[in-house]
Amino acid sequence: MTRLTRVRDASPSRRPQALRALAAQGDAYAMGLCQRSGRGIELVDLFYRPGSPLAPHAVRTAVPPECTEVPSAVAALPRVHWDEREIRDLFGLSFAGHPDDRRLLLPDPRRTAIFSPRPVPPWHPRVLKQRDAVHVPVGPVHAGIIESGQFHFSIMGETVLQMDARLFWNHRGxxxxxxxxxxxxxxxxxxxxxxxxxxxxxxxxxxxxxxxxxxxxxxxxxxxxxxxxxxxxxxxxxxxxxxxxxxxxxxxxxxxxxxxxxxxxxxxxxxxxxxxxxxxxxxxxxxxxxxxxxxxxxxxxxxxxxxxxxxxxxxxxxxxxxxxxxxxxxxxxxxxxxxxxxxxxxxxxxxxxxxxxxxxxxxxxxxxxxxxxxxxxxxxxxxxxxxxxxxxxxxxxxxxxxxxxxxxxxxxxxxxxxxxxxxxxxxxxxxxxxxxxxxxxxxxxxxxxxxxxxxxxxxxxxxxxxxxxxxxxxxxxxxxxxxxxxx
Amino acid sequence: MDDHIRSTVRRSLQLRHVDCGSCNGCESELALVFSPRYDGQRHGIDMVASPRHADAITVSGPVTVQMQAALARTYDAMGQPRGVIALGDCAIDGHVHASGYASGTGVQSQLPVDLKIPGCPPPPDAILRALTSFMGR
CATH class of the missing domain: 1.10.645.10 (Cytochrome-c3 Hydrogenase, chain B)
Known part of the structure; x- marks a missing residue:
């Protein structure tokens, strides 16, 4: 049974520590999400313990309505980076200290976050500016029969120095x-x-x-x-x-x-x-x-x-x-x-x-x-x-x-x-x-x-x-x- | 112009595909049109790598908000006459994904549609039949 029963609460400032502690004891991160709760919103971070029959368990972080920014947990647990960016786009909640402040899900700044009107900075490709580096954008429409995605390569000669992708063209909500x-x-x-x-x-x-x-x-x-x-x-x-x-x-x-x-x-x-x-x-x-x-x-x-x-x-x-x-x-x-x-x-x-x-x-x-x-x-x-x-x-x-x-x-x-x-x-x-x-x-x-x-x-x-x-x-x-x- | 595109593609139909929020089912079936069992090329149908070389675009998905501009620019890049093919139920009217802040209600809300190929997804034989019939065969 996977009904959520093992939920522990954390304050926004304690959330990074709580996630780090669970990861340190061998629990695997499943996903992070945000949902409305009462007048405010709450973050739910789900973990599971490999090899255990226990259902995924959760850390719940209540965010009061007047709060627009909470500490990011990326430094404590790097894999939450996209989950937090998605939450920022959808709920307008900022994550202080997140290394990437660009939009993820809704790159067009004219689209406001659906659950909250708080603005989020627009998306822009990360391109290396150094001498001789060439920016090669590809997509979102491709030559073959494949799905839509856009890739930004910074290349020097033939070598890719860095690749950045803009995805979510197929985001249907x-x-x-x-x-x-x-x-x-x-x-x-x-x-x-x-x-x-x-x-x-x-x-x-x-x-x-x-x-x-x-x-x-x-x-x-x-x-x-x-x-x-x-x-x-x-x-x-x-x-x-x-x-x-x-x-x-x-x-x-x-x-x-x-x-x-x-x-x-x-x-x-x-x-x-x-x-x-x-x-x-x-x-x-x-x-x-x-x-x-x-x-x-x-x-x-x-x-x-x-x-x-x-x-x-x-x-x-x-x-x-x-x-x-x-x-x-x-x-x-x-x-x-x-x-x-x-x-x-x-x-x-x-x-x-x-x-x-x-x-x-x-x-x-x-x-x-x-x-x-x-x-x-x-x-x-x-x-x-x-x-x-x-x-x-x-x-x-x-x-x-x-x-x-x-x-x-x-x-x-x-x-x-x-x-x-x-x-x-x-x-x-x-x-x-x-x-x-x-x-x-x-x-x-x-x-x-x-x-x-x-x-x-x-x-x-x-x-x-x-x-x-x-x-x-x-x-x-x-x-x-x-x-x-x-x- | 709609009739004109049909008269120009009797012997060959060169397509460019634009995914506008598909679940990838339509892409998968379209790809199989060019596999051994169906072999679309024997009918003069093929995919091309640029909208400038295409007689028509196949569009799948409900046309998400994010893809509207890319679809418009692909269409604008085509020579005339040009055709638009709505591939699958989502492209025809949005199907189950018609609602929502990021989705759309199909291609015809944005472009004139010359051919609709229904199905979720339309299987390769149905796609091939629709395309050859569009070519007047």
Whole structure:
């Protein structure tokens, strides 16, 4: 159960210390958010303890209405840097001592913060002004079929000295739009935050709402959710690897990868009615029925071919040469910035919510996370290759026992939902957290800290000291969602 | 002008894509149009790297406030005649993301739309069918 019960209060001046103390005792930071509370607002910083079955716990900081500035916690816990900037844009609350006073979410100064009229300075790119350094802006509209984002490179010769990104072009204000809605209306919006990670968002929403309702889904429903989450990882990782082949100019391997992805999407459509698995996980609703043996039979030859395709890709010396040593990150950089998922595991950090905060049908089934230590584009690719094989093992094992698992409709609590809870899942790109606060069955605050939001700062760090021509490859080696990040 | 663009793209249709707040589902399906099973290039359809080379733009997403100026500038950079294709339900009317301080209600609130391809997201075969039919095939 992830209903928020372990909440400790801190004053604005004590918040940095409180966050530092929790991090020092080994608790992991999940996300920071702000919400209205009484006449004022409050900051909520959520943590979890890896390896513990305890629900995420929180530090709550009440900010009275007359207060417009609180001390930043960035010096105490660097990974809160984007969370605080987002809060500043949305609520107009300043964080004293934050190293970056630029807007993040709403770069256009004509847009006032939605929850508060307090002004925030406009966004501007950070560009190195030194002699011979050239500023190369790229985007937000790109040459290929990709999402919108803008990159500002400061280069000298071919070398990127510094990269700054302006994201949030796809910011749709989904969190604010969810306020006032009931769960059923929220589901269709939450699952459309991002098509690549939709199952992880659906699962996190379901976990949060079911915690508030005090019910645990039947075993078969939990098992089907695992299958759906792992299918999403398969589709995502196969696509990411195909895109890396494209980044290394290997057209045949790209097209073979795209063909595999197309076949997987078609199988998903055949068995679950949607190519991207929209509408497959509903809070407190039993999982869809489907032919488990038929799905396993469809996936078997497909995954066999995928494994052979990955063998060919990773055996290609040109592919290895192209990725090795490119966009290298250290585990210290990843830890400081709060990186998650394959990007973190590629630097030797064995973090994976499926094991660290076991949920749903995962306990007892997952093995040790796939880890590489080089921290470069090659390591990120290799982690994905290993995870494809592991996801297929999980799917195969669960499908084999699915029909023997009990499934009955859970008794839905007649009481309207009240309170705050979190939901989470290990999305294809890493740990993804949702927070929901409800009053009388209506959402009063919703917040999503996606894996992409956590990892975008890593891309900027990893791009420095590499040739600008390698940026597309570095970017693809993270393959982050803009939609997930921007919301 | 709307009819004119259709008459100029009978043999080939060069597209530039502009994501205006999509969930990436439409991008994913559009990319698969150019994969082995669908192979859009065999119909003379392809993506180009500049709006100046494009006959039409495909636009996905509800058109967020942040993307309005970039969409307008992409459109202005195109030669004439030019077409606008609303790709997916969000681009047609905003779909589930139509409300909010940062979102929009689709492309037609900003640009004249020549072709609408419904779906959430529209699968590659539907996109291909809509594009070839737009070309008069």
């Amino acid at each position: 989904i969190e604010a739009a969810l306020e006032g809605l009931g769960v059923d209306e929220a589901v269709t919006r939450v699952e459309r935050i991002c098509a690549s990670c939709t199952v992880s968002h659906q699962a996190a929403l379901a976990m949060a709402v079911e915690s508030l309702a005090g019910l645990r889904p039947p075993a078969r429903t939990e098992a089907v959710r695992l299958v759906l989450l792992e299918l999403e990882r398969l589709a995502s990782h196969l696509n990411d690897l195909a895109q890396l082949a494209a980044g290394a100019a290997l057209q045949v391997l790209l097209m073979q990868g795209m063909a595999l992805r197309e076949r997987l999407l078609a199988v998903q459509h055949r068995h679950f009615g949607h190519r991207y698995l929209f509408g497959t996980i509903r809070p407190a609703v039993p999982a869809p029925t489907f032919d488990a043996a038929g799905l396993a039979a469809d996936l078997g030859p497909l995954l066999e071919e995928a494994a052979a395709w990955m063998e060919r890709l990773f055996a290609h010396q040109g592919f290895r040469d192209r990725l090795t040593g490119v966009g290298r990150l250290s585990p210290e950089q990843v830890t400081a910035l709060g990186g998650v998922g394959p990007a973190a595991r590629a630097t030797g950090i064995a973090a994976d919510l499926r094991r660290d905060l076991p949920y749903g049908f995962y306990p007892g089934l997952v093995s040790e996370p796939a880890v590489r230590t080089a921290g470069d584009a090659m390591a990120r690719a290799e982690v994905r290759q290993l995870e494809v094989l592991e996801s297929w093992r999980l799917v195969r094992e669960v499908l084999a026992e699915l029909d023997s698992l009990p499934d009955r409709a859970s008794a839905v609590d007649a009481e309207p939902l009240d309170g705050a809870a979190t939901g989470y899942s290990e999305s294809p790109r890493g740990a993804s957290f949702h927070y929901v606060r409800m009053r009388a069955g209506r959402i009063t605050r919703y917040h999503v800290r996606s894996a992409s939001f956590a990892n975008w700062p890593l891309v900027m760090v990893a791009s420095a000291d590499n040739p600008i021509g390698d940026f597309p490859l570095i970017n693809k080696s993270f393959e982050l969602c803009y939609a997930c990040c921007d919301r």
